[in-house]
Amino acid sequence: MDNIAGKKSGLSWAVNISVALLVMLWVFPTAGLFVSSFRTADQISSNGWWQSLFNTEQNVVLRAADPDDDGVQVLENGTYVIRGNLYGEAGKAEIGAWGVNSREIDTHVAGDSAELGDGQVITVQANGDYVLTSPTEMTGRGQRVFATAETPPEFTLDNYRSMLFDPNNIEGMAKAFFNTLTVTIPATIIPIVIAAFAAYALAWMDFPGRAILVAVVVGLLVVPLQLALIPLLRFHLNIGIGKGYLGVWLAHTGFGLPLAIYLLRNYMVGLPRDIIENAKVDGATDFQIFTKIVLPLSFPALASFAIFQFLWTWNDLLVAKVFLIDSTGQTTVMTNQIVELLGTRGGNWEILATAAFVSIAVPLAVFFAMQKYLVRGLLAGSVK
């Protein structure tokens, strides 16, 4: 538009920067969760996730091997010697300054030696290697070393391992993941089938009261599902469904129908009249027109609604809490599991972040794969 009338905007750099800032602001929160889910509990609580991407300088307390353990001390030329690495293996961190006293933690640099009294001397290298020598046999616990170390970024898959694949972890997400899947798939497919037929009738069949029915559907689009909780729960308890998968599937079907009918009807109305009338002239019944012509042509609208309903049922908490999850907790879904973890494990971010990311990974994948249909559905679904 800026090129219109020979004008060129001089502000395009400003636009680029603003958009970049906006995008960063919007991605930053999710990135935090993603990065945190790959860090250990200690790492998460020691510094912010945004620092974990770079080398960090940390003050740590390390300990040399315990002299009382077998084979740690060796006698070399009359002196007792302990060798080893403060980190267990070399290369985990770069020690800058160190000390042997909690009040003086940076009196020595890497490569230096420090006197410990009684003739004991310790030498610490940058990579954590140390040599501790003593004229007499050493006893007691391992020597403490206070170090300021440069730690490279370090990530782990352990969180996912324990949250997804550890059968002994009662807080694991594996079961909730399958429960969510069990809720979602039927709750996505059934309303599509029911709504498609109704939408065809509302779009292409002539009968008295059609306009009123369309208006009713539009009205129901807006009704908050909060109103339905108690009457329907009572209804389910009365007819013997109780709390369970059947109840939640039925509830999701009912709540999803208005949008499904509205979206599909709007799309079907737009199909070319000629095709349908020609088919009628050729002797096709309404059922044939619907299954052979309208349904295949409506695929984009079907896909749009399927994505909506999938995201909505996958992400739902309220309906699952009311209609599905009973006191045994066997049928918990991921959103509910996360809320419970928020209550019991409020500070354990490695658990929370992993649990949350497991639950949002699938919708995100669906989102990026089918974004086209989602946008199309949004544009058609917002009441004009």
Add this chain to the structure above:
Amino acid sequence: MSPALQGLLTILIGVSGCIGYFYFSNQFLDKVLFPATGKNAGRNINRANMVRPWLFLLPAMIALGLYLVYPVFATLWYSMTDRDAGNAFVGFDNYRQMFAQPKFWEAMNNNILWLIIVPAASTAFGLLAAQLTDRIKWGNFAKSLIFMPMAISFVGASVIFKLIYDTRPVDTNQIGVLNAVWLQFNGGVGSFLILRLIPAALVACFVAALAYVGYNIARKRLAPSHKQGSVFASIASAGLVSLCLVAVIIGLKGFFGLFTFDFPYGVPQTWLTTPTWNSILLMVVLIWIQTGFAMVILSAALRGVPEETIEAAIVDGANVFQVFFKIKMPQIAGTIVVVWTTITLTVLRVFDIVFAMTNGQWETQVLANYMYAQLFVANDWGVGSAAAIIIMLLVSPILVWNVWNVRKEMR
């Protein structure tokens, strides 16, 4: 039987049941009830075609009736009965009891704040993002990233933002971004600029915009040349004007508050337990999610603005801002209303965010969560249903407006 297998079976039974119903009921209609043969063939075909739409609609109508229409009336009934007294009719007792609870009024107040701030902020950010991303090469990529939170559940978003709002004791590293940023402020010039001046300017812009809208609506209504419209339209515009007025007053209070407020610099804050701020921080979660939606719809509307109108304005010497506010805005006003009302509906239903982050403690209660607490924690179905009816009442203007529009369109 494992739930997964049960699910698979349900899909099979559900889908084949539906298709079977449609197929066989059609067959029954054509072959048995009104066969298109014999001497009554013509009459039978007509009759079959009169019945068929209802065959197609029946399952949907049963489901809608049972799961959405019936509950509205049932809830209305429950809100006027007492469960403990054997479901006896008690009139408006439950409402009276609810209006006497301070928690209810706290929820109402918060909901008004939510209803003003979230749709306004989401629409404004969405409009900004739409306008900006349409002008650059990597706009579609940027759009899909801003749109992404739409796919994230409210619960997932709550965890994401709880990490951002996390608080650690004073002399330790803050792992929540908000506190880490907060500790950078020290009360100097930068703090004044970022914490007082810029927000105040934003609030002032918002207040001015609202006042302008309200003034215009009022002026149009009160102008002597104005033809008396329907009662409904008058009520609607009166409601809008008073809503604007309330928003302006709240905005002005906020504006002066920003300059007089004593910020506790240098101390990590427990954000979610500080009243008023915590509500706003919860709103941020929803704004973060809804902005993408507003952006997608508004971007499509902006692209639909005819090029000629823009070209003509540029030829006439309009600058970028004039093009935006005088040419584009009036043409997408209808879409803005749609976005606004859709987000308003989402706000009224929002439950998960408050439930997961604060559960209504520290004065963050909202109606939907209040209702849930009444129904399933306090086990008071009467008051819970009354709260649901209040939500329904708040929704109903939008319901009427939508139905009215669709009927107008179909005529």
